[in-house]
Amino acid sequence: MRLNLEFKGGLELLFGSVKCHEVDLDSNEITVEKLLVWIRENLLKERQEMFLKGKSVRPGVLVLINDYDWELMGHLEAPIKDKDSVVFISTLHGG
Amino acid sequence: MVRQCEHCGERRQALRRPKTGHKVCRECFFQLLEDEVHETITQNQLFKKGERVAIAASGGKDSTVLAHILSELNTRHDYGLDLFLLSIDEGISGYRDDSLETVKRNEVQYGIPLKVLSYKELYGWTMDEIVKEIGRKNNCTFCGVFRRQALDRGAALMKADKMATGHNADDMAETILLNLLRGDIARLSRCTAIMTGEEGALPRCKPFKYTYEKEIVMYAYFKKLDYFSTECIYSPNAYRGYARDFIKDLEAIRPRAIVDIIKSGEDFRISSTARMPVQGVCSRCGYISSQKLCKACVLLDGLNRGLPRLGISRTRGIKSTKGVADIDEKSTVAEAGGNGFSKKLSLEF
Numbered sequence: 326m327r328l329n330l331e332f333k334g335g336l337e338l339l340f341g342s343v344k345c346h347e348v349d350l351d352s353n354e355i356t357v358e359k360l361l362v363w364i365r366e367n368l369l370k371e372r373q374e375m376f377l378k379g380k381s382v383r384p385g386v387l388v389l390i391n392d393y394d395w396e397l398m399g400h401l402e403a404p405i406k407d408k409d410s411v412v413f414i415s416t417l418h419g420g
Numbered sequence: 421m422v423r424q425c426e427h428c429g430e431r432r433q434a435l436r437r438p439k440t441g442h443k444v445c446r447e448c449f450f451q452l453l454e455d456e457v458h459e460t461i462t463q464n465q466l467f468k469k470g471e472r473v474a475i476a477a478s479g480g481k482d483s484t485v486l487a488h489i490l491s492e493l494n495t496r497h498d499y500g501l502d503l504f505l506l507s508i509d510e511g512i513s514g515y516r517d518d519s520l521e522t523v524k525r526n527e528v529q530y531g532i533p534l535k536v537l538s539y540k541e542l543y544g545w546t547m548d549e550i551v552k553e554i555g556r557k558n559n560c561t562f563c564g565v566f567r568r569q570a571l572d573r574g575a576a577l578m579k580a581d582k583m584a585t586g587h588n589a590d591d592m593a594e595t596i597l598l599n600l601l602r603g604d605i606a607r608l609s610r611c612t613a614i615m616t617g618e619e620g621a622l623p624r625c626k627p628f629k630y631t632y633e634k635e636i637v638m639y640a641y642f643k644k645l646d647y648f649s650t651e652c653i654y655s656p657n658a659y660r661g662y663a664r665d666f667i668k669d670l671e672a673i674r675p676r677a678i679v680d681i682i683k684s685g686e687d688f689r690i691s692s693t694a695r696m697p698v699q700g701v702c703s704r705c706g707y708i709s710s711q712k713l714c715k716a717c718v719l720l721d722g723l724n725r726g727l728p729r730l731g732i733s734r735t736r737g738i739k740s741t742k743g744v745a746d747i748d749e750k751s752t753v754a755e756a757g758g759n760g761f762s763k764k765l766s767l768e769f
Contacts, residue, residue, distance in 0.1 A: 333641075333649070334481075334637065334649045335649045335650050335651055338650070383668075384665075384668035384669050384671065384672045385664075385668045387634060387637060387638065389641075392434070392642075393432075393433070393434055393435070394434065394435035394436050394638075396435070396436040397423075397433050397434075397435065397436055397443055412641075414637055414641060415649070416481070416590075416633050416634060416636075416637045417651070417664070417668075418480065418481075418649050418650060418651045418652075
């Protein structure tokens with residue numbers, strides 16, 4: 326499954342200062358929860374606690390699947406399929 | 421499952437609003453948010469027709485969205501305001517210089533003129549130089565105190581009648597909590613006011629007082645508004661960070677907690693026996709102050725005399741100007757070995 330991941334709001338610094346990542350996963354369909362595990366094991370370069378907290382993202386990080394709020398789709402249980410775009414935006418910085 | 425917007429019933433739901441729990445489409449979200457800000461402005465009479473308003477702009481998410489929405493509402497509802505952007509350059513390399521580029525772009529995008537004022541020209545010190553002098557602790561104390569004054573000076577220079585800042589609901593809740601944790605009764609009693617400073621100093625207001633940070637970010641994302649978003653390199657040690665983490669955890673469990681904390685803060689009543697500082701003016705620069713010398717003067721003195729802890733460490737007794745009492749009020753810091761300080765403070769407040 327091919328996905329477009331985007332990290333914004335300063336999160337890109339945890340991913341080698343690269344905002345957009347095109348990734349290839351082995352499964353056909355996964356949940357956000359499983360995607361986070363995958364990101365932690367394969368993409369996250371440093372300072373895990375800035376992005377993740379427990380099984381979920383750190384509070385203050387917004388998640389959008391194909392530009393829709395993940396809160397509408399079940400949060401961690403939200404399904405992700407081939408060619409989906411997942412955007413993570415951090416709100417934790419100055420305004 | 422795809423569901424229709426709970427507001428218009430037509431378009432697909434795009435996000436869940438934290439304050440209300442409503443699931444709405446993008447277009448309704450824009451309209452609802454803009455209408456709510458408009459209502460906050462009118463219900464609290466934040467502006468008068470013809471006023472010259474400085475929008476404190478850092479290039480960050482809140483001030484960028486504020487500039488966008490305020491200029492939009494100014495036109496749509498005919499506020500008749502003369503808007504301009506005011507930015508402060510604290511001299512933090514790799515942070516502020518980048519965000520200033522964003523404000524310069526905002527100037528063009530929104531057609532609002534921009535004025536930039538720097539710590540260097542105002543105080544003779546950049547934040548980088550200050551941190552080198554005092555180390556990595558209490559940096560935000562210096563920066564916050566200096567910036568507040570810098571904004572007032574900038575606004576006065578530009579003949580503004582009022583200033584608008586992008587402080588949002590999350591910021592307000594954090595501040596209330598912070599003041600509670602520190603036992604700062606004076607600030608606790610003032611910090612929820614949506615407009616402050618009418619007694620002499622330039623009034624400043626917070627149109628986003630009830631606007632959730634999540635919504636500001638979503639608005640900017642969907643509208644593709646250009647903003648700068650990196651944590652200040654000196655901020656990780658700030659105490660506010662703890663309050664922020666706590667608020668974010670609370671929001672995850674019960675999103676209304678943020679507006680509810682603000683409501684609690686607004687309805688606090690200070691006991692009549694609590695000792696409160698009396699507002700006066702700084703004897704040296706004339707800025708608003710509850711002590712003989714304002715905090716900025718105390719901090720600057722410390723810097724220029726090589727006493728970085730001045731104004732930071734707690735002193736015994738009520739008078740926190742202990743330690744600067746030996747400075748002749750009429751002497752200038754330039755004479756004491758400063759760098760251009762006295763010249764810049766010829767502005768009167």
